[in-house]
Amino acid sequence: MSALTSLDFWAFVGVIAGIYTIFALGLQVQFGFTGLMNFGHVAFMAISAYTMAILVVKVGLPLGLAALAAVVAGILFGLVVGLPSLRLRADYFAITTIAFAEIVRHVALNWDALTGGSQGTIALAGPLQAASYNTAWVDFQTRVGGWLSPILGEDPNKDLVMLFIVWAAALVLLVLVQYVIKSPWGRVLKAVREDEDAAAALGKNVFSYKLQSLALGAGLGAVAGLFYAFQFSFFSPNDFEPLTTFFAWTIVILGGTARNWAVPVGAVIFGIIFAGTRFFEFAPFTLFDSPERAYLRLVIIGLILIALMAFRPQGLLGKREDLVFE
Amino acid sequence: MKELVQLLANGVVSGSIIALAAVGISLVYGILRIVNFAHGDYLAFGAFAALLVNVTWGGSMVLATVFAVLATAALSIALELVLWRPMRRKGAGVFTLFVTGIGLALVLRHLLFLVATAEQRRYDVDVFQVYDIGGIRLSQSQLIGVGLSLVSLLLIALLLARSSIGKAMRAVSDDVDLAAIAGVNVDRIVLFTWILAGALAGLGGVLAGLLQSAFDPNVGFVLLLPVFAAVVLGGIGSAYGALVGGVGLGIAMELSTWDALAGGLSPVWKPVVAFAVLTAVLLFRPQGLFGRAATL
Amino acid sequence: MSSATALLEVRDVAKRFGGLRAVDGASLDVARGSITALIGPNGAGKTTLFNLVAGHYRPERGTVRFDGRSIGGRPPHAVAGAGLVRTFQHARALTRLTVLENMLLAAPAQPGERFWRLFVTPGAVRRRERTIEARASELLRLVRLEPLAHDYAGSLSGGQRKLLEFARGLMREPEMIMLDEPMAGVNPTLGLELLELMRSLRASRGLTFLMIEHDLEVVMGVSDEVHVMNQGRVIASGPPETIRRDPQVIDAYLGTHGGAPPEPVEGPV
Numbered sequence: 001m002s003a004l005t006s007l008d009f010w011a012f013v014g015v016i017a018g019i020y021t022i023f024a025l026g027l028q029v030q031f032g033f034t035g036l037m038n039f040g041h042v043a044f045m046a047i048s049a050y051t052m053a054i055l056v057v058k059v060g061l062p063l064g065l066a067a068l069a070a071v072v073a074g075i076l077f078g079l080v081v082g083l084p085s086l087r088l089r090a091d092y093f094a095i096t097t098i099a100f101a102e103i104v105r106h107v108a109l110n111w112d113a114l115t116g117g118s119q120g121t122i123a124l125a126g127p128l129q130a131a132s133y134n135t136a137w138v139d140f141q142t143r144v145g146g147w148l149s150p151i152l153g154e155d156p157n158k159d160l161v162m163l164f165i166v167w168a169a170a171l172v173l174l175v176l177v178q179y180v181i182k183s184p185w186g187r188v189l190k191a192v193r194e195d196e197d198a199a200a201a202l203g204k205n206v207f208s209y210k211l212q213s214l215a216l217g218a219g220l221g222a223v224a225g226l227f228y229a230f231q232f233s234f235f236s237p238n239d240f241e242p243l244t245t246f247f248a249w250t251i252v253i254l255g256g257t258a259r260n261w262a263v264p265v266g267a268v269i270f271g272i273i274f275a276g277t278r279f280f281e282f283a284p285f286t287l288f289d290s291p292e293r294a295y296l297r298l299v300i301i302g303l304i305l306i307a308l309m310a311f312r313p314q315g316l317l318g319k320r321e322d323l324v325f326e
Numbered sequence: 327m328k329e330l331v332q333l334l335a336n337g338v339v340s341g342s343i344i345a346l347a348a349v350g351i352s353l354v355y356g357i358l359r360i361v362n363f364a365h366g367d368y369l370a371f372g373a374f375a376a377l378l379v380n381v382t383w384g385g386s387m388v389l390a391t392v393f394a395v396l397a398t399a400a401l402s403i404a405l406e407l408v409l410w411r412p413m414r415r416k417g418a419g420v421f422t423l424f425v426t427g428i429g430l431a432l433v434l435r436h437l438l439f440l441v442a443t444a445e446q447r448r449y450d451v452d453v454f455q456v457y458d459i460g461g462i463r464l465s466q467s468q469l470i471g472v473g474l475s476l477v478s479l480l481l482i483a484l485l486l487a488r489s490s491i492g493k494a495m496r497a498v499s500d501d502v503d504l505a506a507i508a509g510v511n512v513d514r515i516v517l518f519t520w521i522l523a524g525a526l527a528g529l530g531g532v533l534a535g536l537l538q539s540a541f542d543p544n545v546g547f548v549l550l551l552p553v554f555a556a557v558v559l560g561g562i563g564s565a566y567g568a569l570v571g572g573v574g575l576g577i578a579m580e581l582s583t584w585d586a587l588a589g590g591l592s593p594v595w596k597p598v599v600a601f602a603v604l605t606a607v608l609l610f611r612p613q614g615l616f617g618r619a620a621t622l
Numbered sequence: 623m624s625s626a627t628a629l630l631e632v633r634d635v636a637k638r639f640g641g642l643r644a645v646d647g648a649s650l651d652v653a654r655g656s657i658t659a660l661i662g663p664n665g666a667g668k669t670t671l672f673n674l675v676a677g678h679y680r681p682e683r684g685t686v687r688f689d690g691r692s693i694g695g696r697p698p699h700a701v702a703g704a705g706l707v708r709t710f711q712h713a714r715a716l717t718r719l720t721v722l723e724n725m726l727l728a729a730p731a732q733p734g735e736r737f738w739r740l741f742v743t744p745g746a747v748r749r750r751e752r753t754i755e756a757r758a759s760e761l762l763r764l765v766r767l768e769p770l771a772h773d774y775a776g777s778l779s780g781g782q783r784k785l786l787e788f789a790r791g792l793m794r795e796p797e798m799i800m801l802d803e804p805m806a807g808v809n810p811t812l813g814l815e816l817l818e819l820m821r822s823l824r825a826s827r828g829l830t831f832l833m834i835e836h837d838l839e840v841v842m843g844v845s846d847e848v849h850v851m852n853q854g855r856v857i858a859s860g861p862p863e864t865i866r867r868d869p870q871v872i873d874a875y876l877g878t879h880g881g882a883p884p885e886p887v888e889g890p891v
Contacts, residue, residue: 037421039428084609091361091424092562095554096608099601102551106601110594184726184734184747191716191727198714201676202728202794203702204735212737246428253425291444295436302432309426310413 009275011159017271018166019227021264022173023244024251026220032257033181034213035193037090039245040081040097043104044074044221046240049229050108050115056133057124063136067226074222075215077104082214086207098242108237120236121229130234137230141165166227170264173220178260180216189213243298247274250301253308256318265317273297332462333580339468341556341576342475343537346530347549348556348568349482350523356499356563357519358410360420363427366550367434368524370543372398372531374442380449387451387536391474395528402524405430406517431547438543446540453539467536478529479569482522486565495519499563552579552597555604561617570615575600629654629798629830630706635674635684635694636854644670646854647684652798652847657820657831659841662851663874668834669711671851672800676708677701689797705797709790709804711834713783717776721767724775724786725758726751728793754793761789764819766812781807788816792823798830805837817844842866850874 023045030036048070055066085096108115116123116130124130138158145152145161152160180186188209191199196206229235251270255262274297314320351365375397380390413426455466464472486492497505498515506512527546534549535541552575560571579596581587591599607614628651637645645667652658660668673679675686677698686694693701702708716724726732732754733739734747762768765785770778775786784807791799805813817840823829835841841848842862850858850865852874858865865871 037424084605088608088612090420092558092608094424095361095551095558096605099551099555099604103598103601106595106598110592180737180740183740184732184751185737185740187719187723187727188735190719190723194716194718195714197678197698198710198716199727200698201702201708201710201714202790203699203730204727205697205699216737246432249425249428292440295439298436299433299440302429302434302436305429305432306409306426309418309422309429310416313422 007157008159011157011163013271013275014163014268015159015166015227015231016275017264017267018163018170019224019231020248020251020270021170021267022166022227023221023224024248024255024263024267025170025173025177025260026217026224027248027252028217028257028260028263029177029181029189029220030213030217032252032259033186033193034189034210035090036086036210036214036217037094038097038214038217039094039242039249040099040101041217041221041248042240042242042244043081043097043101044077044218045225045228045244046101046104046108046237047077048074048222048225049235049240050121052226052229053121053124053133053235054114056136057121057130063133063140066133070226071219071222074225075219078215078218079211081218082211086210086214098245101240101242101245105237105240108240116236118236118238120234120239122234122236133229134233141230162231166231169223169227173223174260174264177220181260185212246305247301250305250308253305253313254315256315259317262315262317266315269316273300328461330581330584330586333584334577335462335464336468337577337580338573339464339472339576340537340580341573342472342479343530343533343572344549344553344556344576345479345569345572346475346526346533347553348560348572349479349565350526350530351553351557352560352563352565352568353495353519354523355557356565357495357502357516358414360410360423361427361554362523363424363550364405364430364434365523365527366546366548366553367431367438368398368402368527368546369531369534369549370438370546371401371434372528373535373541373545374438374447374531374543375528376532376535377442377447377449380451381447384450387449390449391529391532394532395525398528398531399521399524402520402527403517406520410520411513411516435543435547442543444542446542447535448540449536451536471533471537474529475533478526482526483566483569485522491515491518548597551604552600555600555607557614558604559607559614561614564614564616567614567616575603578603628652629689630675630832631685631687632671632675633685633687635671635681635686637670637674637679637682643854645674645681648851648854648856649684650849650856650859652830652832654830655824655828656846657824657833657844659845659848660832660834660851661836661838661841661848666851666874667854668851669802672708672802672834675701676706676800702794702796706800707791707794707796707798708800709784709787709802711802711806713780713787715775715778715783715786717774719775720772721762721775721778721786722755722758722771724790725762725793726754728790729754729757730795758793761792765789765816779807781809781812784808785812785816796829798832801831801833803834803836805835805840813840820844 023041026044027038027041030038051073052066052070055061055069056063081097081100085093088096109118122130141158141161144165145156148156148161148164188199188204191204192206192209200206247270251263251266254269255266308315347365347369351362354360354362372394376390376394379385379393380387409426409430413423418426452466457464457466457469486495494505494510494515497508497510498512502512531546534545538545556571556575557568559575560567560569579599582591582596582599583593584590630652633649634647635645636643636647648667648671662668670679674681677693677696677700680695684694685692688704688706691704693704693706716727719727732750733743734751739747759768759771762771765788767782767785767789775783778786784804788801788804804816808816820831821844824831845862847860848862848865849856850871857870857874858868
C-alpha cells in the first residue's frame with residue numbers, strides 16, 4: 001500500500017504515460033488522421049533506441065547528435081516500410097507492418113556484434129563503455145535539474161526531472177501535431193482517410209501523403225524510443241515486441257481515435273492500469289503471483305480492446321459521429 | 327546432395343504444419359473476408375488441450391490429438407457464436423474485426439499462460455525413435471506430423487472440390503449474396519467453416535508441439551507470421567494456395583540454412599526468411615500464386 | 623471537328639472487366655470552350671469512359687490527349703493536375719470534413735499542402751488560405767450551399783452533395799470539367815440555374831464541359847455537341863438536332879425509351 005503513495009512510483013507511472021503519449025501520438029497521426037493501420041509501430045522505437053545507443057557507444061558520437069540521427073533513422077525506416085506496402089488493403093498493410101517490426105526485432109536479437117543480441121545494450125561493449133549513452137543522458141538530466149531547482153528545490157529527484165522533460169517534450173509535440181493537423185496539409189490527410197479516390201480526383205497524390213503521414217508518425221515513435229532508452233538505461237529486443245504496439249493502439253482507441261488531446265488521457269489511464277496494478281498489494285490481487293498478475297493484466301487489456309470494439313468504438317472521449325472507422 | 331534432400335524433407339514436414347494453419351485462415355478469409363489474428367492462439371489451445379490429455383491425464387497421443395481437434399473446433403464454434411457473429415451483425419468492418427482479433431489473441435494466449443504457466447512442455451512420446459528412409463532421417467514425430475497433415479489437407483481438398491457443402495462454401499466465398507439467393511444457408515456455412523478452421527488449428531497445434539522439443543503458450547503466435555506469409559504466398563482467399571504456400575514456405579525456410587547457398591544462414595534467421603518472403607510477395611506479386619488480384 | 627481545337631481527344635480506348643467489354647474502342651473529341659454531352663442507354667460505358675479519361679482505369683489500348691498532352695494511363699491526381707477535373711455519379715463528398723473544408727481542399731496552389739511550407743513560410747500559407755476561403759464562399763453562394771459551410775458534408779442530402787461536387791470542381795479552376803449526371807437528384811429550378819452557370823462560366827472563363835446526362839431535354843437544350851455511346855462505342859457525334867434524327871441513335875434508344883430522343887426545350891434556360 002505504501003507504494004501507492006510513494007512519489008517515485010507515481011513519477012514512474014507518469015514517465016511511462018509520457019513516453020506512451022508520444023508513441024501513441026505517432027499512431028494517432030497515422031491512423032486517426034490518415035486511416036493507416038500501422039501495427040508495427042514499435043519498430044520505429046526500436047530503430048531509434050538502438051541507433052542512438054550504437055552511435056554513442058560504438059562510434060563515440062555525442063548524445064545530441066546521436067539522438068538526432070536516431071530520429072532520422074526512424075523516419076527513414078518509415079519510408080522503407082511504406083514504399084512497398086502502402087498500396088495494400090488495410091489489414092494486409094497491418095500484417096506487413098508487423099512483419100517489418102518482427103524483422104527488426106529478430107535482427108536486433110541475432111546480430112550480436114551490432115546490437116548486443118539477446119542481452120541487449122548492456123552487451124554493446126565493455127560495462128563502462130556500454131553505459132556511455134546513459135551517463136551522457138544523466139549528465140543532461142542533472143543539468144536540467146539545476147534549471148528546475150527554483151521549482152523543484154535543490155538536487156531534485158531524478159524521476160521528477162525525467163517526468164518534467166518527457167512531458168515537456170510531449171506537450172511540444174502535441175502542439176506541433178495539432179498545428180500540422182489543422183493546416184492545409186492535415187486537411188489532405190483527412191481527405192485521404194475519408195475517400196482516396198475523391199482526394200486523387202482533386203489532384204492530391206494520395207500515396208505521397210500516406211508516406212508523409214507514416215514518416216511523421218515514425219518520427220514521433222522514434223522520439224518515444226529515445227526516451228524509453230533514457231528511462232530504462234539498458235534495453236534489449238524483448239522491449240520491442242508487438243505487444244508494445246498493441247498497447248499504443250489500446251491507448252489511441254481508448255481515448256478516441258479522432259482527437260489529439262485524448263491521447264495523453266488514454267496514456268495516463270493505461271499507465272495507471274499497467275504500472276499501477278503491479279503494486280496493488282491487497283486482495284484480490286494478492287491471489288495472484290507476480291508473473292500471473294502480468295498475464296492477468298494482458299487478459300484484461302485484451303478484453304478492454306474487444307469491449308471497446310463491441311460497445312464503444314469511439315473510445316471514452318470520442319463522439320460517435322467522429323468515428324474514424326466503420 | 328544428401329543434405330539438400332534432408333533439408334527438403336524437413337521443409338515439407340514443417341511446411342505441412344504451417345499449411346494446416348494457413349488453410350484454416352484462408353477458409354475463414356474466403357468466407358468472411360477477415361483476417362483472424364487470434365488463429366495462432368487457436369493452435370496453442372489445441373496444443374495444450376492435447377497436453378492435458380496426454381500428460382495430465384496420461385492418455386495416449388492419439389486420444390490427445392482427437393480431443394485437441396474436437397476441443398479447438400468447439401472453441402471455434404463458441405467464439406463465432408459469442409463474438410464474431412454478433413460483431414458482424416453490428417456491421418463491424420475490417421478495422422474493428424482486426425482489432426477484435428488482436429484483443430482475442432491477447433485474451434486466449436494469456437489465459438493459457440495463467441492456467442499452464444510459461445513452463446516449457448513436451449508430450450509424453452518417444453522422441454528418440456528415428457527412421458531412415460532412403461537416406462533421409464526423420465523422427466517419429468516428423469513422420470506422424472507430415473502424414474497427418476497431408477492426409478487432413480487432402481481430405482479438406484476433396485471436401486471443397488466434391489462435396490455439396492464444399493460447393494456451398496465456394497459459392498459463399500465467391501459471392502455471398504448470390505449464394506444466399508441460390509438457397510445456401512450462409513450462417514450454417516460460416517459456422518461449418520469455423521469448425522473446419524478450428525479443427526485444422528487444433529491438429530496443427532498438436533503437431534507443432536510434437537515437432538518442437540518443447541513448447542509454451544507462445545507456440546501459436548510464433549507460427550502466426552510464417553502462417554500469414556504462407557497465406558499471402560499462396561494467394562489470399564485460396565485454400566489450395568495456402569497449402570502450396572505453406573509447404574513452399576517450409577521448404578524455403580529450411581533451404582535458407584543450406585551451406586551450399588553461400589554458407590547458409592543460421593537457423594535463427596528462419597523467421598526472418600518467412601517475413602522476407604511475405605514482403606517480397608506483397609511487393610512483386612500481391613495476389614500470390616493462386617489468389618484473386620481483386621481482393622487486394 | 624478538327625483536332626486543332628479539340629481540348630480533349632479520345633481515340634479508340636478500350637477497357638474490359640473479366641469477360642465484359644465495358645468500353646470497346648471509343649473515340650470522341652471535346653472542343654475547347656464547348657458544352658459537350660455524352661449520352662446513351664444504361665450500361666453503354668459512359669462512366670467507364672470517364673474513368674478511363676480521368677485516370678481511374680488504365681486503357682487497354684488507344685490514346686487520350688488533353689490540351690495536346692497524352693494523359694492516357696496517368697494516375698488520377700496527375701490528370702487533375704493537368705487541368706481536367708471530374709465529378710462522380712454518386713457524389714463523393716468527404717463526409718467527415720465540413721462543406722467548407724471540402725471546398726478548400728480543392729483549391730489549387732495552396733502552399734500549406736506541402737509539409738515543409740507550414741514551418742518555413744507560414745505567412746504565405748495563411749494568406750492563401752484567406753484568399754481561397756473567400757473564393758470558396760463565393761462559389762458556395764452560387765450553388766446555394768453557403769449557409770451550410772460549417773456543417774459536415776455527411777449531413778447533406780444527395781442533391782446537395784451533387785452541388786457541392788460541382789462547386790468543388792469549379793474551385794479547382796480547371797480547363798475542363800467532366801460532370802457525371804450533374805442534374806441527378808437536384809431540384810429542377812436549381813438545375814436550370816446550374817445550366818445557366820455553366821453557360822456563363824463558358825463565356826467568361828472559357829471553361830469546357832463534358833457531361834453525362836440522362837435528362838435529354840436538358841442535354842439538347844444546352845449542348846453544343848452530343849456524343850452518343852452504345853455498347854462501349856461512340857456511335858454518333860454531332861450537334862443536337864442532327865443526333866436527334868440519327869437512325870442509329872434512335873435504334874440505340876428504342877430498347878430503353880421506345881422512341882426518338884425528345885424535342886429540345888427552348889426557353890429561359
